Amino acid sequence: MDKSIGQFDFDEIVPRRGTGSVKWDSLPPGSLSSLGTPGNVIPLWVADMDFRAAPAILQAVQQRAAHGVFGYTEVGEAYYYAIIGWFQRRHRWNIQREEIIYTTGVVPAVSAALQALTMHGEKVLIFSPAYNCFFSSIRNSGCEVLESPLRSMGAAPFEVDWADFEAKCADEKTTVFLLCNPHNPTGRVWTADELRRMNDICLRHGVKVVSDEIHCELIMPGHRFQPFAAVSEECRQNSVVLNSPSKSFNIAGLQIANIICAVPEWRRRIDRAVNINEVCDVNPFGPVALMAAYNDSEQWIDSLNAYLWGNYQALQAFFAQHMPQCVVTPLEGTYLVWVNISALLSAAAPAAPATPECSEPTEAFCQRLLTEARVRVNPGTMYGSVTGRGYIRLNIAIQRSLLMEALHRIHAFVS
Numbered sequence: 409m410d411k412s413i414g415q416f417d418f419d420e421i422v423p424r425r426g427t428g429s430v431k432w433d434s435l436p437p438g439s440l441s442s443l444g445t446p447g448n449v450i451p452l453w454v455a456d457m458d459f460r461a462a463p464a465i466l467q468a469v470q471q472r473a474a475h476g477v478f479g480y481t482e483v484g485e486a487y488y489y490a491i492i493g494w495f496q497r498r499h500r501w502n503i504q505r506e507e508i509i510y511t512t513g514v515v516p517a518v519s520a521a522l523q524a525l526t527m528h529g530e531k532v533l534i535f536s537p538a539y540n541c542f543f544s545s546i547r548n549s550g551c552e553v554l555e556s557p558l559r560s561m562g563a564a565p566f567e568v569d570w571a572d573f574e575a576k577c578a579d580e581k582t583t584v585f586l587l588c589n590p591h592n593p594t595g596r597v598w599t600a601d602e603l604r605r606m607n608d609i610c611l612r613h614g615v616k617v618v619s620d621e622i623h624c625e626l627i628m629p630g631h632r633f634q635p636f637a638a639v640s641e642e643c644r645q646n647s648v649v650l651n652s653p654s655k656s657f658n659i660a661g662l663q664i665a666n667i668i669c670a671v672p673e674w675r676r677r678i679d680r681a682v683n684i685n686e687v688c689d690v691n692p693f694g695p696v697a698l699m700a701a702y703n704d705s706e707q708w709i710d711s712l713n714a715y716l717w718g719n720y721q722a723l724q725a726f727f728a729q730h731m732p733q734c735v736v737t738p739l740e741g742t743y744l745v746w747v748n749i750s751a752l753l754s755a756a757a758p759a760a761p762a763t764p765e766c767s768e769p770t771e772a773f774c775q776r777l778l779t780e781a782r783v784r785v786n787p788g789t790m791y792g793s794v795t796g797r798g799y800i801r802l803n804i805a806i807q808r809s810l811l812m813e814a815l816h817r818i819h820a821f822v823s
């Protein structure tokens with residue numbers, strides 16, 4: 409049952425090499441000479457999935473393709489009702505039609521929200537480690553990144569350092585807190601109490617919350633996703649939520665996302681930023697895929713989560729048996745597993761770094777893993793130059809047979 413869950417076969421290998429896939433077809437800069445081609449590399453890095461999208465999505469996109477005319481596109485009323493219906497049913501969040509602004513992606517949405525809500529030179533607070541594009545988006549918006557490190561307690565879930573968080577909110581230059589809910593890369597699914605507490609602190613110091621909720625459908629057993637804006641009216645009135653079915657339904661290449669904001673003045677400014685940045689025009693496939701995801705793919709997402717949980721359990725058991733010196737962070741949500749490999753670094757990367765420019769031990773480890781074991785993972789330092797040291801991020805949204813093969817290669821490499 410846990411192999412191919414229900415009617416969906418997540419074990420089926422869908423060859424992606426040669427399709428222009430970033431995950432399968434590209435190599436990190438500098439590795440071309442040593443690696444030659446990406447052939448035979450198992451990619452556990454960039455965050456997309458190796459499964460076909462849900463049948464309803466495939467059908468909707470094929471139907472739209474069969475129409476044959478792909479002119480400029482706007483979304484219709486049915487698009488908004490698909491979003492409103494899904495979040496009401498699935499997450500008990502009542503979104504009003506006028507609160508929704510559509511755009512081409514969540515990263516463009518982060519940038520638009522920051523440009524609309526901050527002034528040049530202000531500070532944007534993030535938990536660290538953080539999704540790497542947060543750093544660039546904040547800087548590109550003319551702001552400074554302020555990190556509040558999450559605390560790790562061995563094998564326990566990461567926690568907010570509340571005193572540090574409040575002190576950083578109190579910095580007079582901090583105007584926005586950019587949250588990732590659930591959290592990439594630590595896999596935390598924030599509880600309603602934690603979110604309420606974050607907002608209380610933000611409100612005390614006049615800090616607005618921008619909540620990136622792109623991972624919200626990827627939730628492991630025992631956890632529940634809580635939309636930030638649905639925690640309380642105070643949260644709703646102090647936040648902008650960014651969302652998309654792209655991550656969870658594996659349609660990132662179709663480029664569709666939504667910004668949800670209950671404050672009319674903020675919305676007006678965000679709408680303007682979306683237009684100025686020219687990310688207001690979507691392609692014809694994005695809206696139909698979104699509607700098929702939210703209207704007709706609930707069973708698929710439940711089955712996907714069950715499969716991902718099986719992958720996580722297999723990975724956890726493998727590390728416990730073969731590499732017990734590594735600490736696997738508990739996975740509450742997302743398909744990204746944050747593993748502390750500090751204990752391996754002195755043992756596994758003793759020789760000269762793989763490339764002259766790769767002198768940081770975590771990065772050198774990942775580089776050698778790629779060239780020698782042909783497994784590609786993300787070094788933790790991508791997500792925090794200090795907080796990510798000694799960590800790797802593993803994308804487990806891959807067929808279990810390939811995941812196990814990758815784990816065996818990692819094990820062989822470190823032994």
Ligand SMILES: Cc1ncc(COP(=O)(O)O)c(C=O)c1O
Pocket residue numbers: 455512513514515516539588592620622623652654660665
């Ligand atoms: C937290 C987070 N936000 C945004 C994105 C990317 O969003 P998009 O492709 O819609 O720009 C990712 C992708 O990994 C992510 O993890």
